[in-house]
Every structure is written in C-alpha cells, then in structure tokens.
Amino acid sequence: MDRFTALTGVAAPMPLVNIDTDMIIPKQFLKTIQRSGLGKNLFDEMRYDDQGNEIPDFVLNQPAYRKAQILVAGDNFGCGSSREHAPWALADFGIKAIISTSFADIFYNNCFKNGMLPIVLPQEQVDILMEDARKGENARIAIDLQSQTVTSADGHVFSFEIDPFKKHCLLNGLDDIGLTLEKVSAIDTFEAEAAQARPWV
Amino acid sequence: MPKTLYDKIWDAHVVHEDSDGTSLLYIDRHLVHEVTSPQAFEGLRMAGRKVRAPEKTIAVPDHNVPTTPDRVKGIENPESRIQVEALDSNAREFGVHYYPVNDIRQGIVHIVGPEQGWTLPGMTVVCGDSHTATHGAFGALAHGIGTSEVEHVLATQTLIQKKSKNMKVEITGSLPPGVTAKDITLSVIGRTGTAGGTGYVIEYCGQAIEELSIEGRMTVCNMAIEGGARAGLIAPDEKTFAYVKGRPHAPKGAQWDAAMAWWKTLKSDEGAHWDKVITLRAEDIAPVVTWGTSPEDVLPITDSVPAPECYSGGKVEAARRALDYMGLKAGQKLSDIEIDTVFIGSCTNGRIEDLRAAAEILKGRKIAVKRAMVVPGSGLVRAQAEEEGLAQIFIDAGFEWRLAGCSMCLAMNPDQLAPGERCAATSNRNFEGRQGRGGRTHLMSPAMAAAAAVTGKLTDVREMMTETA
Numbered sequence: 144m145d146r147f148t149a150l151t152g153v154a155a156p157m158p159l160v161n162i163d164t165d166m167i168i169p170k171q172f173l174k175t176i177q178r179s180g181l182g183k184n185l186f187d188e189m190r191y192d193d194q195g196n197e198i199p200d201f202v203l204n205q206p207a208y209r210k211a212q213i214l215v216a217g218d219n220f221g222c223g224s225s226r227e228h229a230p231w232a233l234a235d236f237g238i239k240a241i242i243s244t245s246f247a248d249i250f251y252n253n254c255f256k257n258g259m260l261p262i263v264l265p266q267e268q269v270d271i272l273m274e275d276a277r278k279g280e281n282a283r284i285a286i287d288l289q290s291q292t293v294t295s296a297d298g299h300v301f302s303f304e305i306d307p308f309k310k311h312c313l314l315n316g317l318d319d320i321g322l323t324l325e326k327v328s329a330i331d332t333f334e335a336e337a338a339q340a341r342p343w344v
Numbered sequence: 345m346p347k348t349l350y351d352k353i354w355d356a357h358v359v360h361e362d363s364d365g366t367s368l369l370y371i372d373r374h375l376v377h378e379v380t381s382p383q384a385f386e387g388l389r390m391a392g393r394k395v396r397a398p399e400k401t402i403a404v405p406d407h408n409v410p411t412t413p414d415r416v417k418g419i420e421n422p423e424s425r426i427q428v429e430a431l432d433s434n435a436r437e438f439g440v441h442y443y444p445v446n447d448i449r450q451g452i453v454h455i456v457g458p459e460q461g462w463t464l465p466g467m468t469v470v471c472g473d474s475h476t477a478t479h480g481a482f483g484a485l486a487h488g489i490g491t492s493e494v495e496h497v498l499a500t501q502t503l504i505q506k507k508s509k510n511m512k513v514e515i516t517g518s519l520p521p522g523v524t525a526k527d528i529t530l531s532v533i534g535r536t537g538t539a540g541g542t543g544y545v546i547e548y549c550g551q552a553i554e555e556l557s558i559e560g561r562m563t564v565c566n567m568a569i570e571g572g573a574r575a576g577l578i579a580p581d582e583k584t585f586a587y588v589k590g591r592p593h594a595p596k597g598a599q600w601d602a603a604m605a606w607w608k609t610l611k612s613d614e615g616a617h618w619d620k621v622i623t624l625r626a627e628d629i630a631p632v633v634t635w636g637t638s639p640e641d642v643l644p645i646t647d648s649v650p651a652p653e654c655y656s657g658g659k660v661e662a663a664r665r666a667l668d669y670m671g672l673k674a675g676q677k678l679s680d681i682e683i684d685t686v687f688i689g690s691c692t693n694g695r696i697e698d699l700r701a702a703a704e705i706l707k708g709r710k711i712a713v714k715r716a717m718v719v720p721g722s723g724l725v726r727a728q729a730e731e732e733g734l735a736q737i738f739i740d741a742g743f744e745w746r747l748a749g750c751s752m753c754l755a756m757n758p759d760q761l762a763p764g765e766r767c768a769a770t771s772n773r774n775f776e777g778r779q780g781r782g783g784r785t786h787l788m789s790p791a792m793a794a795a796a797a798v799t800g801k802l803t804d805v806r807e808m809m810t811e812t813a
Contacts, residue, residue: 159665160658161538161638165775170756174408174423176382176430178491188777193763217658219539222572222638223775224754225474226380227490245539248574249474249488256492266657306506308366319492320391323500326360326368330396330502333359333370341356343595343603344372344400344467 145258146316150239151285154213155202156276162216163223164250168232181228182235203236207279213286215269215276216243220261221250230257240286242293244269255309258316260286262293268301288314346613348510349579350545353485353610357468359502369505372467373479374497375453376403376440378431379756380472384495385434394438396501401440402462405431406452407756409445411719411746416446424757438498451722451748454478454691458562459722461591465580465607470497475691475772477568480577481561482584483610485545487575508574509619511544512612515552517626522806524701525560526693526770526789528552529567530632531624534642541573544620547612548578552626558587559697566692567772570639579611633678633802634774634787636666641774645792645804649676669776670784671764678802681786685767686716686797687779688790689746690753693770694721696728698790702770703734705794705808711742712800713768717759718743719751741797755780768796 172184190201197204203211214220214233220243221229230253233241240260254261264272275282275296282296288310293301312319323330337344347355359368374397381403388395395401408424409415419425428445435442443450449460454475457463463479469486470476472494479486489503497503513532533540546568553561561578568576585604588594595603630644641663643650651674652663667674672681688694688702699720718738720726726748729735735745752759753771761767761783770793774785786802795803 158658158661160662161640163638163773163775165773165778169777169781170754173379173756174421174427176386176427178383188781193781217662219542219572222538223474223773225472225476225488225490227383227472227492230490245542247539247572248542249490249569253490253492256490306366307364308362308504319504320393320496320499323368323496323502323504327500329360329368330370330500334501337370341466341603341606343464343599 144256144316144318147239147258147260147288147313149287150212151283152212153208153210153280154215154272154276154284155208155211156273157202157214157216158273160217161219161222164221164226164229165223167221167229168226173226173228178231179235181232182237185232185236210237212237212239213284214238214241215272216241218244220246222247225249227253227256230254230259234259242269242272255313256319258313260288260313262286262303264293264301264303271295271299346615348612348616348618349483349547349577349610350485350510351616353466353468354507356466365506367505367507368502369468371470371497371501371503372400373457373462373469374401375457375469375471375476376401376494377407377453377471377473378405378427379407380491381434381494382427382430383491384498385438387495388498393499395440395498398439400501401498402457403431403435403440404443404450404453404456405445407750407754409749410758411749411751413747415747448723448727451725452691452694452750454566455694455721455725458482459591459724461588461594464588464594464603465584466610470503474569475566477576478562478566478691480565480568480575481558482588483577483580485575485577488569508545509543510617511541511546511573511620511622512618513546513548514550514621514623515548515626516550516623517552518555519552519626519629522631522791522809523629524789524791525556525563527629527632529564530634530639530642530787531629532622533567533571533639534632535624536571536622538570538638538640539572541568541571544573546571546573546576548576553578554581557697558583559695562695563692567639570772580607631789631792631805633792635670635672635678636663637669637774637776638666639772639774639787641666643678645678645802647678649674649678651675679804681802682766683768683796683801684714684765685761686711686713686793687752687767687769687771688717688793689719689721689751690771691721692772693790694719694725696725698770699725699729699734702790702794703737705791705798705805706741707737709741709798711797713797716743716797717746717752719746720748722748752779754778768793768802
C-alpha cells in the first residue's frame with residue numbers, strides 16, 4: 144500500500160452534503176475486475192453530459208482543479224454503498240486526502256486501505272478550508288499526518304484526530320493482511336475454542 | 345457489568361485486542377457477491393494465499409444478473425458476464441459454497457443467507473455490500489465491508505475493528521393498519537438523518553419491533569446503513585428461532601439445543617449503557633415516501649414537497665438540487681406526483697411477506713403505470729409466490745414477473761430507469777442515478793408501491809384498504 148506522510152496542494156471545493164458513492168463512481172463502472180483505471184469515471188454523471196462531453200461547470204473540469212490532490216467536501220461524504228471503487232476512483236484521479244465534517248463509516252475505512260487520508264474537522268474549520276479551496280492555486284492547503292495537522296493558506300493550523308493504528312499503517316504503508324497473519328496462532332486458538340463453545344457455527 | 349446485545353456478540357468474537365482498543369474480530373459467515381470480490385480473490389492469488397475458512401464463505405451472483413427468463417441462455421453484457429464468470433471460477437478454485445445463477449436457491453445474497461440458514465443469532469456476518477446489515481434481524485452482528493476487507497476476511501477469517509457506540513432505537517406501541525416495517529425504518533432515518541447513526545451500532549427494540557415478522561425485521565435492519573450506522577440488530581426471540589429451525593444450514597439435534605441455550609441469552613441486559621437513545625411512537629408513524637435524493641428526505645404520504653428554505657446549512661442547497669433532479673416543486677402534494685414505473689423487490693423488500701402485502705392491494709386491480717415489475721429476492725421466494733398464487737395476481741394486474749436478482753435497485757443489470765422516468769420503488773436508495781442515469785426514485789413500502797401502481801401516482805395505501813373493506 145502507498146504511504147501517506149505529508150501533502151501540500153490544491154484542494155477542490157465540493158460543498159454539497161451527502162455526496163454518495165453512486166455519485167463518486169456510478170454503478171456501470173463497478174463491472175471491472177481490476178482496481179485501476181477508474182479515475183476517468185470519477186463523479187461521472189456530474190462530470191460528463193449524456194454524450195460524454197465534460198460539463199465545464201463541474202469543479203474537477205475547471206483548469207484550476209484538474210490536478211487537485213485534496214477534496215474539501217460537505218457533511219457525510221461517501222455515504223451509501225460499500226464499493227471500494229469509490230476510493231479507487233478518487234485515488235486513480237489523484238486525490239490523496241479528503242476533508243469534511245463527517246464521513247460514512249465504510250467509505251472512511253476503505254480510504255485507509257488505499258493510502259488515502261480522510262480528515263474530519265469541525266464545521267467552522269472546514270468552512271475556512273472550503274474558502275481556500277475556492278481560490279484554487281492561490282490558496283494551497285498543507286496536510287501533515289505525523290503531527291495530525293492541516294494548515295490553511297493563511298497559516299491557520301487545525302489539528303485532527305486519527306486512530307493511532309490507522310495512522311501507523313498509513314505512515315508506513317503497511318498491509319493489514321500481513322499484520323494480521325502475524326497473529327495467526329491467536330486466530331488458531333480462538334477458532335479451536337469457538338469450535339468447542341459454539342460447534343454449530 | 346450489564347451489557348448490550350452488541351457488547352455480548354462483540355465480546356464473543358474478539359481474537360485479540362490492542363491497548364488502544366484496536367481488535368481482531370472473528371467472522372463466522374462471509375457472504376460474497378460478484379461485484380466486490382474479484383479484486384479480493386485476485387489479491388489472494390497474487391500473494392499465494394488460500395481462503396482460510398471456505399466452509400464459512402458463501403458466494404452468490406446477484407447484482408449483475410438479468411432477471412428476464414432468457415438469462416438461462418447466458419448474460420449478454422460482456423462486462424457483467426465476465427464478472428459473474430469470475431465469481432464462478434473463484435468459487436470453484438477456492439472451494440467456497442456457491443449458488444450459481446441458474447440454481448433455484450440463487451437470489452440476492454442477503455435473502456439467500458437467512459433462507460439457507462447460514463445466518464444465525466449471535467454470529468458475526470460480513471459481506472462486501474452495505475446492506476449486510478439485513479442479517480442483524482436475527483441478532484447477528486452484520487455489516488458491509490470494502491474489497492480490501494473482503495480479501496482480509498478471506499485470508500484470515502477476521503477483521504481489524506474498533507468497537508462502535510451503542511444506540512437504542514425503540515418503537516413503542518403497535519403499528520396502525522397500512523404502516524409497515526419499511527415505514528418504521530424510513531421514519532427513523534427521517535428523524536436521525538443519514539449521518540445520525542455514524543459511529544454506532546443500532547439495536548431496534550420495543551413492542552412494534554417485537555410484533556414484526558422476521559421478514560419485517562430484516563427490512564428494518566437492512567436500512568440501518570442508510571442511517572449511517574455500522575449495523576442494526578434486533579434481539580432474537582421465539583419468532584427468530586422458529587424461522588431458523590429446519591433450514592438447510594441451521595443446527596440440528598443436540599447442536600440445536602446447545603445453540604438455543606446461548607441464543608436465549610442474546611438480549612441487552614437491564615441497565616446496559618446506551619450512548620444514544622431514540623424513541624418513536626408506532627402510532628405516530630404513517631405510510632411514508634421519499635421526495636428527494638437521500639433516504640432522509642422522507643415524509644408521510646399526506647404531506648407536501650418541502651421548500652429548501654425549511655432546512656439549514658448545506659442541506660438547503662442539497663434540497664434545491666434534489667427538487668431540480670426530481671422535477672418537483674415545493675408545496676406540491678406528494679399524493680399528486682405521477683409515477684411511470686413501479687419496482688417491487690430488492691434486499692429491502694423482496695421477501696415473501698413483501699410480495700404478499702403488494703398482492704393484497706393488487707388483487708382484482710390493474711396497473712395504471714407504463715411498466716411495473718416484481719423481482720423476487722430469491723428463486724425460492726419466487727417458487728413460493730407462484731405456489732401461493734401471488735404470481736398470478738401480479739401478472740393479472742399487469743406486472744412483469746421476473747427471476748431473482750438485485751435488478752432495478754441499482755441498475756447494474758438490464759433493469760434500469762430512463763432519464764426522467766419516475767419510479768415508485770421498494771428498494772433502499774433514492775440517490776441521483778441510482779436506478780439509471782436521470783431516473784427519479786421514490787422509496788416506499790411494497791403495499792404503497794402496489795397502490796401507486798394501481799392509481800398511477802403516489803397514493804396513501806390506507807385509502808385503498810378502506811375500499812377493500
């Protein structure tokens with residue numbers, strides 16, 4: 144898995160609340176059996192018209208945001224389905240961090256499996272960063288995972304919370320399965336005991 | 345210390361816990377479908393890993409499968425076909441339980457699991473699908489996971505988790521006539537919002553929940569995810585045990601007795617700690633429909649389309665956008681909204697009881713919409729509905745009688761809405777484009793969807809029940 148340590152870049156503003164996984168990557172693109180290549184269809188129905196032409200108003204089609212690495216989004220980003228295609232599409236486009244007041248649970252977890260950092264901040268701080276995002280290149284946002292801070296363009300430093308284990312994995316690019324398999328004897332023991340206690344399972 | 349039902353199931357499945365609370369949780373049942381699993385199986389292959397517990401892993405194709413009778417000849421769409429074929433070969437290669445497309449037991453994974461007795465009280469159940477919450481109806485801890493986690497469970501039969509908080513949602517009293525499990529679950533989301541459950545596992549309880557059938561309880565838990573919760577669950581009782589008993593993979597004989605002894609302890613203790621409590625009175629719940637593009641956009645059918653200005657914060661713009669997408673105007677009566685299409689099915693409402701409720705309204709009546717389809721949740725539900733004469737009622741009314749699958753709930757298969765087409769749907773999401781690009785979805789119960797089919801507009805099913813009486 145890719146590491147995430149620090150990032151300074153342009154953020155794209157998406158103030159809409161409840162941006163769901165069907166918006167992020169519509170179902171017709173879930174038919175792939177690969178993880179890669181979904182970036183071109185990120186936000187497909189908001190980004191392209193019926194004929195497949197770019198909708199100029201859509202934020203990621205605007206020159207300032209075509210290479211955005213950060214999203215600043217409205218409440219409850221990533222609600223809806225469990226499709227990991229949503230973070231895959233964001234990552235493939237080049238988004239490495241998302242800032243919002245809240246994320247849907249499964250989407251939030253899926254981000255960490257793909258080297259992406261979702262950051263939860265209070266409304267007033269998200270509002271400031273949303274204003275920065277609206278300024279494009281002129282207001283770059285800096286994120287530092289080690290110190291758990293986001294720095295706005297004019298130097299406000301906001302601290303964010305993150306689960307220590309998730310932080311550790313992201314900083315070091317660690318693979319969960321490998322870590323869990325180090326505990327395989329504990330799994331063996333649990334399984335043997337459970338087979339006694341609940342043999343019907 | 346008194347424990348909640350969630351605490352008890354959690355505690356029984358912790359393999360290892362770190363000092364910061366990060367836990368390795370054992371998974372009793374892993375359900376797998378074709379959309380979120382190919383990359384996970386591929387990951388195993390690349391790393392030379394096996395499925396740790398193939399006997400606890402159950403695969404069934406559902407999202408991509410066509411629901412027309414000609415599907416026996418194969419799937420026309422090449423990408424869908426490849427995905428289903430990938431599940432076929434992965435299931436064989438890794439030796440997991442499998443119900444292929446043309447097996448009568450095939451259906452939506454969340455309907456097949458309980459039907460076959462794979463889902464049992466007190467279990468941990470996961471699937472690469474957010475509606476895994478459905479299985480909580482049995483008093484199982486069940487939730488959706490992403491594909492990386494699917495691979496993790498395949499390889500280790502565990503998940504790395506942190507415990508959620510406990511929320512109690514109590515529905516007091518008895519539901520009035522015409523009000524169903526779907527109205528409960530939508531009304532709860534209307535109250536909490538789609539992020540109200542974030543960070544929580546919900547236990548639904550109270551007289552109205554106890555009075556629901558197991559099918560109804562599955563409908564309630566199914567949409568816990570739409571309220572943002574990790575899982576929804578309901579304590580098992582005699583109805584649960586009666587539903588489970590005798591199913592193909594339910595315990596038998598001495599094992600049944602041992603299981604029952606444990607299952608009977610699976611309830612929240614008196615004095616258990618709740619981080620949040622929400623109470624609704626059943627008598628205050630009406631038949632509801634959604635008007636917007638989020639499941640929280642829900643109102644009683646007797647109400648009118650709200651004005652965006654009624655909301656605050658980011659919801660004002662979201663509501664404006666929703667009205668524009670849905671082609672509705674503030675102040676318009678919900679019962680004046682005309683419908684083109686009716687879809688009855690999905691993991692939310694594709695069970696036998698749902699079909700019975702819709703058929704009761706449709707009996708002796710004809711549809712007044714352009715098209716209407718019933719998609720049973722499994723081949724066995726379909727067979728039972730045919731045996732009970734329900735299929736004929738649907739066909740006589742003008743409905744298409746389909747084969748089992750996810751169908752128009754998410755439109756990954758040929759069943760889709762056209763741009764602007766307005767649908768009364770018994771499914772779970774009214775997101776933009778969910779049922780097809782530009783499609784407009786109103787969520788409701790099967791009885792309400794049947795009523796809309798008959799009148800051609802959103803309709804208070806209670807009026808039609810009076811007519812019948």
